[in-house]
Amino acid sequence: MTPALPFVLIAPLVAALLLVLVPNWRVASWLNVGACAVTLAAALTLFTAKPAATAMLVLDAFNVTLIALTAFVGLTTSVFSASYIGHEVASGKLNPLRLRFYHAMYQAFLFTMLLALSANNLGVLWVAVEGATLTTVLMVSLYRTAASIEAAWKYFILCGVGIALALFGTILIYLAAQPVMGPGLAAMTWTRLLADSAKIEPNILNLAFVFLLIGYGTKVGLAPLHAWLPDAHAEGPTPISAVLSGLLLNVALYAVLRFKMLLAANGATMAPGPLMMVMGLSSLFLAGLMLYRRRDIKRFFAYSSIEHMGIIAFAFGIGGPLANFAGLLHMAMHSLTKSAIFYAVGHAVQAKGTQKIDGIRGLTVSHPALGWGLLAGVLAIAGLPPFGVFMSEFLLITNTFARQPLLALLLVLGILLAFGALVLRVQQICFGAPTGESHPIHGTLAPLYAHLALVLLAGLWLPGPLVAWFQTVAAMLG
Amino acid sequence: MIDIGYDAAHLLGALVLLTSFALLYQRRLFSLLNVFTVQALALSGAAAWQGYAHDEPHLYITAILTLALKAIAIPVALHRIIQRLHIERTVEPALGIGLTMVAGVSLVTLSILLVLPVTENATALTREDLALSLSVVLLGLLMMISRRNAVSQVVGFMSIENGLILAAVGVAGMPLVVEMSIAFSVMVAFIIFGIFLFQIRERFETLDMRKIESFRGESD
Numbered sequence: 001m002t003p004a005l006p007f008v009l010i011a012p013l014v015a016a017l018l019l020v021l022v023p024n025w026r027v028a029s030w031l032n033v034g035a036c037a038v039t040l041a042a043a044l045t046l047f048t049a050k051p052a053a054t055a056m057l058v059l060d061a062f063n064v065t066l067i068a069l070t071a072f073v074g075l076t077t078s079v080f081s082a083s084y085i086g087h088e089v090a091s092g093k094l095n096p097l098r099l100r101f102y103h104a105m106y107q108a109f110l111f112t113m114l115l116a117l118s119a120n121n122l123g124v125l126w127v128a129v130e131g132a133t134l135t136t137v138l139m140v141s142l143y144r145t146a147a148s149i150e151a152a153w154k155y156f157i158l159c160g161v162g163i164a165l166a167l168f169g170t171i172l173i174y175l176a177a178q179p180v181m182g183p184g185l186a187a188m189t190w191t192r193l194l195a196d197s198a199k200i201e202p203n204i205l206n207l208a209f210v211f212l213l214i215g216y217g218t219k220v221g222l223a224p225l226h227a228w229l230p231d232a233h234a235e236g237p238t239p240i241s242a243v244l245s246g247l248l249l250n251v252a253l254y255a256v257l258r259f260k261m262l263l264a265a266n267g268a269t270m271a272p273g274p275l276m277m278v279m280g281l282s283s284l285f286l287a288g289l290m291l292y293r294r295r296d297i298k299r300f301f302a303y304s305s306i307e308h309m310g311i312i313a314f315a316f317g318i319g320g321p322l323a324n325f326a327g328l329l330h331m332a333m334h335s336l337t338k339s340a341i342f343y344a345v346g347h348a349v350q351a352k353g354t355q356k357i358d359g360i361r362g363l364t365v366s367h368p369a370l371g372w373g374l375l376a377g378v379l380a381i382a383g384l385p386p387f388g389v390f391m392s393e394f395l396l397i398t399n400t401f402a403r404q405p406l407l408a409l410l411l412v413l414g415i416l417l418a419f420g421a422l423v424l425r426v427q428q429i430c431f432g433a434p435t436g437e438s439h440p441i442h443g444t445l446a447p448l449y450a451h452l453a454l455v456l457l458a459g460l461w462l463p464g465p466l467v468a469w470f471q472t473v474a475a476m477l478g
Numbered sequence: 479m480i481d482i483g484y485d486a487a488h489l490l491g492a493l494v495l496l497t498s499f500a501l502l503y504q505r506r507l508f509s510l511l512n513v514f515t516v517q518a519l520a521l522s523g524a525a526a527w528q529g530y531a532h533d534e535p536h537l538y539i540t541a542i543l544t545l546a547l548k549a550i551a552i553p554v555a556l557h558r559i560i561q562r563l564h565i566e567r568t569v570e571p572a573l574g575i576g577l578t579m580v581a582g583v584s585l586v587t588l589s590i591l592l593v594l595p596v597t598e599n600a601t602a603l604t605r606e607d608l609a610l611s612l613s614v615v616l617l618g619l620l621m622m623i624s625r626r627n628a629v630s631q632v633v634g635f636m637s638i639e640n641g642l643i644l645a646a647v648g649v650a651g652m653p654l655v656v657e658m659s660i661a662f663s664v665m666v667a668f669i670i671f672g673i674f675l676f677q678i679r680e681r682f683e684t685l686d687m688r689k690i691e692s693f694r695g696e697s698d
Contacts, residue, residue, distance in 0.1 A: 123653065134667065141674070149674065149678055152674070153628075153674055153678065156667075156671075156674070157622065157631060157635070160635055160667065161619060161622065161635070161638065164615065164635075164638045164639065164642060165615070167642050168611075168612065168615060168641075168642060168645060171642070171645045171646055171649060171652070172608075174649060174652060175597070175600060175604065175608070175649045178649065178650065178651060179599065179600075182651075183650055183651020183652075184651055184653060185653050187651075188653060201596075201599055203595070203596035203597075203598075204596050204597060206596070207592065207593070207596050
């Protein structure tokens with residue numbers, strides 16, 4: 001094992017402990033950025049390293065991609081957060097003590113996500129996802145308003161139950177593997193399980209997968225287990241909404257996909273795909289319909305996240321090299337685009353002093369740089385060319401038409417449904433006469449435009465090595 | 479032939495399930511906590527017995543952790559929270575007791591029908607422990623749905639965790655790391671629950687979640 005992988009985990013953990021001790025929030029916010037930069041640098045070296053798996057940690061083409069993505073979005077969000085929280089302190093919503101807590105929790109959250117992604121042990125994976133739940137629950141309730149406490153409580157209860165069901169699934173997997181591999185850690189280790197998957201009793205795997213899909217699926221925000229997601233996104237600080245949407249949902253989906261690989265390697269189990277396709281399509285339709293009735297801007301984009309997680313779950317559910325490729329690309333594009341949108345929304349909410357869409361009209365007139373950025377982001381997430389999201393959706397739709405025309409029809413219908421709502425709302429937000437208050441924007445729009453540039457670049461030209469890399473991962477996923 | 483090891487484990491597992499049913503119909507918060515304590519004691523006994531019967535000393539640690547955390551620390555802390563916050567001591571379940579019981583029995587039937595056919599190759603004890611623990615998990619879920627009081631929801635959540643530990647204990651050779659970390663996360667979860675109870679009380683003047691759920695951020 002090269003030291004880089006443990007280092008990726010140690011850096012945020014040390015930073016979390018260190019940030020508890022820093023009383024000055026300005027210093028803390030830049031230390032936060034620095035720690036994220038170190039983590040990203042370490043994560044990027046993982047692409048060239050080929051370490052062997054240990055009992056606790058594993059590294060393959062699949063999780064390296066997500067680790068790098070997590071570290072990158074973690075860094076840009078910390079930059080956004082540094083410019084965002086100044087305004088929150090000035091407006092008296094947060095005090096220095098809570099910010100100290102916030103920064104420590106931000107790093108702890110990154111640590112748990114990176115641990116979940118690199119865990120080679122089912123138990124460690126579970127603990128890491130549980131840890132990510134607990135840290136984000138605390139951050140969602142950061143403002144201590146009635147609505148934020150209710151949102152955090154709902155999040156905690158729903159995801160707590162979800163995570164409990166996932167643990168039951170994990171125990172079932174162990175039960176199935178233990179006769180083959182003997183008692184002890186081996187029967188909970190990914191690489192060992194995957195290698196000996198064919199010998200495992202398929203019936204128990206089936207039952208376990210249902211529990212794991214429901215359990216981790218709650219955290220992915222798949223319908224009908226999505227109820228916590230809009231509340232948690234709307235009531236917490238906006239940087240947290242950005243990492244929740246952009247990163248945490250991916251991590252939970254990653255866990256589901258790992259178990260799907262296990263079932264695929266067994267061969268004698270039920271096909272896990274159809275379950276994921278049904279959940280994916282129902283999320284897509286539910287979110288598409290709900291989008292029309294949202295009046296809160298953060299809630300609106302939270303539903304859009306449900307929609308996209310639905311599309312991704314559908315892509316991996318239908319499977320095959322092309323659909324998996326589209327799913328992976330969509331995962332990355334959605335992370336980048338949605339977090340960019342939340343950066344823009346964060347600034348817009350501060351500039352206008354409200355989260356209600358009615359109060360945020362005419363943004364391109366009152367704040368041109370922000371307004372056009374938000375417009376570009378929303379058009380990208382709606383799936384318009386030339387952005388990267390268009391690429392992945394186009395790939396998925398053509399591939400589905402070739403294999404399951406009827407399902408493709410449903411998929412297109414769902415995407416169009418959401419598209420209509422997005423275009424309708426973004427028109428109101430970005431154009432027309434400005435409404436409400438209008439404060440100047442503090443802080444930088446650099447993270448927003450950096451993400452948009454990447455998404456645009458991916459839509460125009462994907463570098464050859466990246467395509468090859470994604471193809472390897474798509475083949476792994478079966 | 480009488481197999482004491484099997485019978486005792488069975489008895490303790492069944493006791494955990496029985497207390498899950500008892501949790502469903504408690505109207506007073508203090509008696510709810512008492513029943514929960516009994517459940518934790520039974521669970522701790524089940525873990526210790528499995529450790530003894532299968533000669534797996536690490537299960538004693540699980541048993542001690544369960545005893546210390548779930549049978550002593552958490553009930554005592556919840557008692558004090560209820561007293562400090564002057565919470566109303568009786569709560570009306572959202573579903574009628576008869577209906578809840580019928581639902582509970584069907585959930586137990588469901589979990590037996592679900593678990594027993596797929597685990598034909600496992601030992602009889604493991605299979606039954608698993609069916610019992612899934613029942614406890616589902617009953618905990620039912621309790622969280624049928625009770626809208628925040629303290630009852632916490633107890634429901636903790637009884638789900640009890641079911642999970644029963645499952646983990648029943649499967650031979652589950653690594654200790656896992657149980658330790660479960661215990662740890664339960665502890666953290668409980669601390670957060672405590673913080674929340676205080677905050678909810680402070681903000682809403684009630685712990686009745688039905689009243690709290692009108693705050694949707696979109697109500698106006």
